[in-house]
Amino acid sequence: MDKFEILDHTADVGLVAWGKTKEELFANAALGMFSLICSVEEVDGGFTTQVEVEGSDYEDLLVTWLNELLYLFEAEEVVLKQFNIQELGQYYLKAQVEGEPLDPKKHHIQRVVKACTYYEVKVEEVEPQLWRAQVYFDI
Amino acid sequence: MAEAWKGPLQKVDDWRWLIPRTYKKGMLTDGMIYASEKMISAIRKDQAPEQVANVACLPGIVGRSLAMPDIHWGYGFPIGGVAATEEKGGVISPGGVGFDINCGVRVIKTNLTEEEVKPHMEKLLSLLFTNIPSGVGSKGKLSFSIPELEKVMEKGARYIISRGFGFGEDEENIEERGAMEGANPEAVSTKARERGKNQLGSLGSGNHFLELEVVEQVFRPDLAEAFGLFPGQVIIMVHTGSRGLGHQVCTDYLQEMQKAMSRYGISVPDRQLACAPCDSPEGRGYFEAMACSANFAWANRQLITHWVREVFEQVFQKSAPALGMFVLYDVAHNIAKWEEHEVEGKKMKLCVHRKGATRAFSAGNPTLPPHYRDVGQPVLIPGDMGTGSYILVGTELAMQETFGSTCHGAGRVMSRSEADRRSKGRDIAGELKERGVLVRAESKATLREEIPEAYKDVGEVVEVVEKAGISKKVVYARPLGVIKG
Numbered sequence: 001m002d003k004f005e006i007l008d009h010t011a012d013v014g015l016v017a018w019g020k021t022k023e024e025l026f027a028n029a030a031l032g033m034f035s036l037i038c039s040v041e042e043v044d045g046g047f048t049t050q051v052e053v054e055g056s057d058y059e060d061l062l063v064t065w066l067n068e069l070l071y072l073f074e075a076e077e078v079v080l081k082q083f084n085i086q087e088l089g090q091y092y093l094k095a096q097v098e099g100e101p102l103d104p105k106k107h108h109i110q111r112v113v114k115a116c117t118y119y120e121v122k123v124e125e126v127e128p129q130l131w132r133a134q135v136y137f138d139i
Numbered sequence: 140m141a142e143a144w145k146g147p148l149q150k151v152d153d154w155r156w157l158i159p160r161t162y163k164k165g166m167l168t169d170g171m172i173y174a175s176e177k178m179i180s181a182i183r184k185d186q187a188p189e190q191v192a193n194v195a196c197l198p199g200i201v202g203r204s205l206a207m208p209d210i211h212w213g214y215g216f217p218i219g220g221v222a223a224t225e226e227k228g229g230v231i232s233p234g235g236v237g238f239d240i241n242c243g244v245r246v247i248k249t250n251l252t253e254e255e256v257k258p259h260m261e262k263l264l265s266l267l268f269t270n271i272p273s274g275v276g277s278k279g280k281l282s283f284s285i286p287e288l289e290k291v292m293e294k295g296a297r298y299i300i301s302r303g304f305g306f307g308e309d310e311e312n313i314e315e316r317g318a319m320e321g322a323n324p325e326a327v328s329t330k331a332r333e334r335g336k337n338q339l340g341s342l343g344s345g346n347h348f349l350e351l352e353v354v355e356q357v358f359r360p361d362l363a364e365a366f367g368l369f370p371g372q373v374i375i376m377v378h379t380g381s382r383g384l385g386h387q388v389c390t391d392y393l394q395e396m397q398k399a400m401s402r403y404g405i406s407v408p409d410r411q412l413a414c415a416p417c418d419s420p421e422g423r424g425y426f427e428a429m430a431c432s433a434n435f436a437w438a439n440r441q442l443i444t445h446w447v448r449e450v451f452e453q454v455f456q457k458s459a460p461a462l463g464m465f466v467l468y469d470v471a472h473n474i475a476k477w478e479e480h481e482v483e484g485k486k487m488k489l490c491v492h493r494k495g496a497t498r499a500f501s502a503g504n505p506t507l508p509p510h511y512r513d514v515g516q517p518v519l520i521p522g523d524m525g526t527g528s529y530i531l532v533g534t535e536l537a538m539q540e541t542f543g544s545t546c547h548g549a550g551r552v553m554s555r556s557e558a559d560r561r562s563k564g565r566d567i568a569g570e571l572k573e574r575g576v577l578v579r580a581e582s583k584a585t586l587r588e589e590i591p592e593a594y595k596d597v598g599e600v601v602e603v604v605e606k607a608g609i610s611k612k613v614v615y616a617r618p619l620g621v622i623k624g
Binding site: 008109139 | 213275383386394410552554584624
């Protein structure tokens with residue numbers, strides 16, 4: 001099982017993520033998003049924080065979660081690569097995220113992701129122990 | 140790849156294609172796409188026409204759901220989409236503006252010719268590249284305190300000019316005179332402020348750029364003269380927006396409107412079209428915060444203008460006024476605005492959403508500055524990097540048909556991953572140099588994703604709006620040098 005794959009979109013970029021559990025799915029979606037921003041292999045540790053978000057369903061929660069991480073990237077200037085989902089209900093997510101303060105000499109930023117959109121967002125359990133999510137980003 | 144769109148497109152004339160309201164349940168009006176026959180097959184390749192139909196489902200839509208010839212697949216609205224909603228019973232949708240609120244274009248004129256500028260191109264580009272921060276997460280050179288940031292959000296470019304970064308007359312050559320009414324910083328979240336505060340005075344990345352161009356072709360000499368443009372003249376085009384502030388405002392209010400929609404009994408075919416009644420607390424809050432972001436963007440382009448002038452002053456050892464460095468105009472192409480339009484003989488106050496579309500007011504419009512009132516508003520249309528830009532003027536037909544709107548640029552035809560594949564191993568900067576265009580870019584990846592063939596030919600786009608009669612070509616300008624984020 002791949003963790004994620006990139007979808008073609010004329011103006012922007014889509015992402016499909018997979019996970020055996022929905023926790024793993026949300027972590028892989030976040031990893032997929034950061035792989036669009038930079039080479040995650042270049043990211044070491046040194047920064048950790050708690051993230052909590054609320055949503056009206058899994059789709060809303062996924063979009064809100066990814067947008068919260070984009071906020072951290074831009075306002076706190078950190079690149080992230082480790083996402084430990086501690087609690088995930090239909091309306092609430094709590095996670096510990098890890099990464100490193102952004103260092104332009106070390107981290108090669110590839111592109112700006114302006115936001116995660118609600119366009120065609122999907123979170124579904126396609127078969128037992130296989131979750132799939134799809135989102136599009138505004139680039 | 141994207142799924143092709145199989146819905147009905149009825150040919151009205153050579154430049155107009157109608158999606159009848161019977162196509163889909165929930166459509167309240169027809170959709171109309173401005174395009175040539177040749178473009179239509181490309182437009183059908185993805186779901187952009189479906190998005191035109193989805194926009195036609197927005198409560199309180201007035202007139203048609205419109206798409207300009209640079210239409211391409213977006214999220215929520217198509218890029219190139221225009222929709223007007225009424226004050227009472229109508230909705231406002233953050234998806235009808237987009238994340239990059241008041242992404243727009245400004246043109247600064249000079250009295251220099253290509254011959255005078257050519258010998259200094261390398262130096263000019265290097266200095267512009269050093270003096271104007273660009274790239275992902277780029278920060279401005281000045282730091283603004285929170286009270287100053289609030290003034291920027293309220294007063295936009297006017298505040299920046301009052302701080303000494305511009306000429307007094309710059310103000311009247313900016314849409315909304317550089318500051319939209321109704322901006323209320325209290326509607327802007329702390330997160331949005333945090334994201335935006337260090338980015339004022341920066342270009343950003345993606346399709347944003349700063350370009351030196353030369354006026355190569357004049358289509359309408361009388362209008363060119365009224366705009367102060369002449370063949371061989373060097374002009375500077377700045378394309379950027381409200382940076383992280385706008386992105387966060389859109390994110391915040393989309394989430395809020397997701398929650399509010401059921402309360403107002405609104406359902407839309409795409410969650411990215413989340414909206415709220417214009418006169419609801421959520422609708423008003425979004426408008427106030429969006430206006431703050433729009434003002435931030437005008438302030439941003441004003442600061443960049445100031446640094447462009449400084450660089451030219453340094454290189455040519457003359458003052459900016461002596462170099463004729465006046466603002467031609469500054470247009471927003473991602474915005475929602477309250478405007479008065481005549482619909483079926485009746486004057487109406489409408490919320491006009493333009494997502495990748497440019498306001499193109501015609502001669503006689505009382506909101507235009509006096510020197511453009513007799514000719515109409517300059518409309519600034521950037522091409523992709525390397526193929527040049529057009530300056531158009533609005534028409535009376537646009538006022539009647541498109542709420543005074545026209546196209547905004549070339550429009551992508553190729554996904555970023557495809558552009559990446561096609562440009563693998565190529566020296567894009569070298570290729571452009573061979574075509575006479577010098578490039579400085581912060582990121583090679585951006586350069587590859589933005590290769591010229593990833594875009595529609597801006598010439599074809601402009602041809603359609605001219606033939607359809609919603610704008611008139613004034614000049615074409617060829618690129619000399621580009622700075623990309």
